[in-house]
Amino acid sequence: MPKVFYTQPHGSERVIDAAAGDSVMSTAVTNGVTGIVGQCGGTLSCATCHVYLAEDDLKYFDPPTEDEDDLLDCTASDREDTSRLSCQLILREGVDVHVTVPDEQA
Amino acid sequence: MSRPDDNGGGTGDPPLGVAVVGASHAAVHLADRLRAGGYTGALTLIGGEPHLPYQRPPLSKAWLKGDGSATSLVLRAENHYADNGIELLSGTVAEKADRDGDGVILQLRRADGSRETRSFDRLVLATGARARRLEIPGSDHRDVLVLRELDDARRLAERIGCGPVVVIGGGFIGLEVAATLRGLGAEVTVVEAGPRPMGRAVGSGTADFLLAAHAEMGVDIALAAEPTEIVVAGDRIRGVRLADGREIPAATVLVGVGAEPRTELAEQLGLECDRGVVVDEQCLASDGRTLAIGDCTIQVSRSGGRVRLESVDNAIEQANAAAATILGHDVPQRPAPWFWSDQGSWKLQIVGLVDENADVVIRSDIGKPQRRVTLYFAEDALIAAECVNAPADFVAVRSALARGVRPSRDELADNGVALKKLLAALG
Numbered sequence: 001m002p003k004v005f006y007t008q009p010h011g012s013e014r015v016i017d018a019a020a021g022d023s024v025m026s027t028a029v030t031n032g033v034t035g036i037v038g039q040c041g042g043t044l045s046c047a048t049c050h051v052y053l054a055e056d057d058l059k060y061f062d063p064p065t066e067d068e069d070d071l072l073d074c075t076a077s078d079r080e081d082t083s084r085l086s087c088q089l090i091l092r093e094g095v096d097v098h099v100t101v102p103d104e105q106a
Numbered sequence: 107m108s109r110p111d112d113n114g115g116g117t118g119d120p121p122l123g124v125a126v127v128g129a130s131h132a133a134v135h136l137a138d139r140l141r142a143g144g145y146t147g148a149l150t151l152i153g154g155e156p157h158l159p160y161q162r163p164p165l166s167k168a169w170l171k172g173d174g175s176a177t178s179l180v181l182r183a184e185n186h187y188a189d190n191g192i193e194l195l196s197g198t199v200a201e202k203a204d205r206d207g208d209g210v211i212l213q214l215r216r217a218d219g220s221r222e223t224r225s226f227d228r229l230v231l232a233t234g235a236r237a238r239r240l241e242i243p244g245s246d247h248r249d250v251l252v253l254r255e256l257d258d259a260r261r262l263a264e265r266i267g268c269g270p271v272v273v274i275g276g277g278f279i280g281l282e283v284a285a286t287l288r289g290l291g292a293e294v295t296v297v298e299a300g301p302r303p304m305g306r307a308v309g310s311g312t313a314d315f316l317l318a319a320h321a322e323m324g325v326d327i328a329l330a331a332e333p334t335e336i337v338v339a340g341d342r343i344r345g346v347r348l349a350d351g352r353e354i355p356a357a358t359v360l361v362g363v364g365a366e367p368r369t370e371l372a373e374q375l376g377l378e379c380d381r382g383v384v385v386d387e388q389c390l391a392s393d394g395r396t397l398a399i400g401d402c403t404i405q406v407s408r409s410g411g412r413v414r415l416e417s418v419d420n421a422i423e424q425a426n427a428a429a430a431t432i433l434g435h436d437v438p439q440r441p442a443p444w445f446w447s448d449q450g451s452w453k454l455q456i457v458g459l460v461d462e463n464a465d466v467v468i469r470s471d472i473g474k475p476q477r478r479v480t481l482y483f484a485e486d487a488l489i490a491a492e493c494v495n496a497p498a499d500f501v502a503v504r505s506a507l508a509r510g511v512r513p514s515r516d517e518l519a520d521n522g523v524a525l526k527k528l529l530a531a532l533g
Contacts, residue, residue, distance in 0.1 A: 022178075026178065029181070030180055030182050030183045031183055034142065039422065041163055043448055044453075044497055045500075067497055067498070070497065071497055071501055073498065073502075074501035074502045074526055075501075
């Protein structure tokens with residue numbers, strides 16, 4: 001069962017036991033993790049599930065598609081090299097993921 | 107909590123708390139916002155459906171396509187409610203509401219038929235809307251369906267592979283279902299009364315653009331067409347008869363002709379209703395005490411106009427406003443409303459409300475013929491945008507409007523420069 005580690009901007013952390021096949025966004029939303037909104041439900045429509053992915057975890061995911069890349073330019077908090085939309089980060093068995101939630105989403 | 111030495115005339119009694127009728131997207135968001143804002147009183151969500159609160163938008167799209175189970179629709183995991191002191195009464199219908207001083211008494215009917223009377227300090231109506239039915243001969247047939255709730259979607263999913271489908275109504279839901287079913291191989295015809303689809307929701311250019319998209323997908327759309335009868339042969343539907351005499355073959359009919367707000371409880375409480383529960387910007391109803399949020403409402407804006415919106419964005423923004431009102435905080439000014447509709451692989455996103463008299467700038471990209479952005483201007487300031495397959499442009503406009511950036515037509519006319527670059531340069 002993959003674990004997701006969510007760190008808030010002020011440093012507090014929540015660890016959720018997730019299901020492979022779910023996204024980092026849906027795992028956060030269904031468990032009420034603060035700061036990840038995911039208003040469109042994961043259809044690349046809203047850019048409200050922005051996270052900073054831990055550098056060591058970048059290798060587990062394909063790079064952003066063109067649409068995700070475009071949307072990342074328009075997030076409420078500044079884009080960094082590790083920025084991803086968490087609805088596009090699909091969890092796999094045996095891979096734990098660490099993300100930091102930005103200050104603002106919408 | 108009440109303590110034995112507490113003799114303050116009842117002020118030490120435990121709070122009766124807030125009741126939210128309708129366990130919807132708006133209700134769940136409100137509950138979370140109240141807890142995040144420090145509300146420690148009792149909090150009860152009362153929902154008529156037997157399911158955990160879930161997302162409705164995927165019902166016409168990903169869920170219908172079979173991309174997800176009911177679990178993936180769930181808004182919050184089951185333990186989230188208990189963990190946050192939220193009492194969730196699923197399968198429970200609030201049949202009647204009566205005033206009790208500043209509070210309210212609700213008569214509840216549980217799924218097993220048992221009844222209970224409960225008192226609350228404060229009532230929030232999140233009762234949503236019901237699908238409008240069609241009143242023509244044959245429309246009571248069991249294979250004439252609507253799509254509003256998970257159980258509706260399950261009935262529709264059971265009809266996949268059972269022959270041609272006619273969708274009555276070319277609005278968002280009708281077109282989304284048509285595209286999804288077509289993608290699954292069904293023969294689909296959309297019957298729309300108006301001269302173009304999505305008549306009330308989008309401009310004519312965007313509507314025509316998406317009409318062409320549906321033609322490409324192989325969805326037939328009959329415009330200016332009035333259905334007069336669901337033709338039934340034996341115990342099966344055979345087709346849909348139109349006013350011009352044509353009969354379109356159908357084994358299943360989906361009616362998507364709009365929704366009617368559920369205002370029964372509001373009316374029992376004597377609250378003003380006008381195509382919805384009338385609320386102000388704080389989401390207070392006409393008694394200044396009861397709140398209402400989401401699809402059941404019609405909101406009076408600062409300019410005095412009445413706006414009825416049915417969208418996830420509206421549910422969330424009104425939940426934010428209602429939470430602020432209950433917590434005694436100022437209600438922040440609301441950003442421009444936004445909507446989305448995924449129709450097959452075509453993604454329509456709208457931000458802002460379009461004025462009939464607005465001026466228009468079209469931005470297209472020869473290299474991307476499926477992309478089209480329509481910008482609307484009032485008094486030469488940007489007010490709204492309709493974006494087809496252009497999510498970055500949509501987010502850029504939404505964010506500019508939220509920042510108060512209102513560029514002129516000339517400032518956004520250069521098709522050669524990405525909209526997000528033009529807008530970012532303006533502040």
